[in-house]
Amino acid sequence: MSFVQIKNLCVKYGKFTAVRDLSFDIPKGEVFGFIGPNGAGKTTTIKILATLLKPSSGQVLIDGMDVVKRQRDVRMRIGYMPDFFGVYDDLSANEYLHFFAAAYRLPKAQRESVIADVLALTDLTGKRDAQVDGLSRGMKQRLSLARVLLHDPDLLLLDEPASGLDPRARIEMRELLKELRRMGKTILISSHILHELSELCTRIGIVETGELVTEGSLDDIYSALSVMRLIHVQVDNPSDDLLQRIRALPGVDNADLNIDRFTVKIREEDTSVHDLHNNIHALGAHITMYQAEAMDMETVFMKLTEGRTA
16 A cells, blocks of 8 residues: 555635645655646645645545544654754754754653764764754755654655755755665655656656646656657767767667767667667677666656646
């Protein structure tokens, strides 16, 4: 059974409908990317899951528990990280975590070791005594994630966790989320930065004007839209002759040679990434690097939504 089940969810604010007949499931241990522009209904949906809002209609279950009828039980199973940090003047990182450990009712005898563990996991041990309001945006985001891990929740609800971060901090956050995925956490991540989720999520849902446009694995979505894959192939014997022979391979839409590597676009309905590797090797290429990536997700989003706005 899916760990998260959303069935025909509808949320209205007066005459305005923020979420419209939304349905999707998240199996246990998966990372679900909830993608859409600002105002699409992502935060509203997450607040329903976090028991902070009540749905106008529909049903939302977490591990079989109704988020309306069993709020207290649900809150002990989830960790909610909003897209803003809040104001915590005159608190050190250690004091901040002790405050929330008490709020989560962790036994006093366990708090020191648990806090040490979450600080180590988020690479903040060296900032334990630093003032919270003096931390960088990236460190505050990691501290916020440390907070939601204090009670070892099964489900993490992360609303725009990389918002406002510089490139280095985004990479650090992505690596941390990969580690949490390896630990078996079920994670829902909302974002409007599409490419950031492509290498992190097992499945994605694209939402627009409160409605789910599509949902599934990235491969399923790319395949359904006939979106081409981009393959980077580095060889130690590049040549124009090899380039022409790669261009002639089945399923290859185009190929270019850039110094010591080829960039190859393929149609996956005609050839797979694995078959392309074998075919290029059969041409006599000495492959030293072979990396497949999807075409940019912005293209996918525009094809799916057709540029609709709220």
